[in-house]
Amino acid sequence: MINNAAVAPTASIPPTVPPNNPTQQEWRQKYPAVLSGILSCFQFILTLAIIGCEIGSILIDIVTATIYVGLWAGLFFIVASISQSSSSCCCRDRGCATYTLATQCISLFFAACVIGFDAYFLIQPSTCFFPSSTCNSSGSTRGLFYSTSNFNDIKIPLIKAQLGAACGMFILCLVFIIIYIVTAIRIKRARTKPTVYPEAQNTLPAVPTGPDGMITAPPVMNIRAHKPGSPLYHRPTIVVDNGDGRANDLVCPTCTTTMAVTVRKKLP
Template sequence: MGFAERFPRWTSAVLAIIQLALTAVIIGLEIKSIFIDLAHGTIWVGFWASLIFIKTLVMMLFITCCCRGRCCATYVLAWNIFSGILACVTIYFDRTFINDPCKCYLGDKLCCAVRSVDSFRTNYTSILDQCGQAIANNDKTALQWCSTGSPPYDKVQYLKAQLGCAVGMLISCALYVVIYIFACLGICFGHD
């Protein structure tokens, strides 16, 4: 019995569909989170990690229908390991921002000026004036309006959901690794 028989099509197809759903939800939650507050409580991990998740799930679908050999499965194994690592990174950042939704990596000046998407449409001129005044006076308290004003607690629920999806992605990647190892062990030890 060869590798293709020990590595059934349905396993990679089911895992690819699960990864597709999780990736779509991660991207959607990132969009919603950014809409609430563009700068605070995000490093946009949902977007850049999803680029790798998408590549992984496309390769998983590819080995389901086209390339059933061990070489292709090994290539997809490497992508699943990389996706698993990025799922861990997503978990880390989501956990960090759940604990501190005012955390901002853009620096005080940009964090002061960049707020919710709605602020761009309604009162962005007053925000720029306020931040310009705080910068001119070197007023650190005014620059950190998030912690003193209105922390984006609304986005915490979306970050928790994204964290759950990242855990699901990590589990699906780990399942692929386990299935791959079982298929390889079946060949290496000659089980029929």
């Protein structure tokens, strides 16, 4: 048996659009994306310089005065520069900036490692961390372009250049950390700052009041100009609705006698 009962239509629920997060909007407004993008470019250039100096140093002498710090530290520098570049243009949310902050802190540590090892190797260029048989070897086994002159004239300057690039990387990491902290403080202050609304100006005229606080009526003004010897015309004080007209008061200027005058409409 077929059931012909009508099925009540179900109301379609429109898709809900998630509202904009005010925190993300504040972060995009306060965060200096242009400055961060410029810093990321300099970081990438310094990263290439550190890796290039390390490769040149290895080609000359692979044994002494190196532990390949520029190679394994350069990997973290690349990640830090790319994450900072993306947080400046592609992903400007606070979460991306927080991830960049973590990579910058790690890069700050490895930049300090590069500075420490390079400074130590410049003080003692003959430092070797390999077995004595390898450290005492000579010829092409030490490097593709190994020679005493190349070691002193090329390898040592490369280590000095790598030291300078590592110092620059250390400073750039510190600058980004400071930028992140300052931006977070500005957003926090903007939230806690009380909102000051402008005072509404009272455009209404002042109402006269008496000693008892009651509103006093304004004085009766003459409608017609005063003429000598003629009564003064005042506004009606009592309105009598008799269907034909209304009552007015006329005051004599000499004897101050009040006379009631009824004004009637002229019949057509």
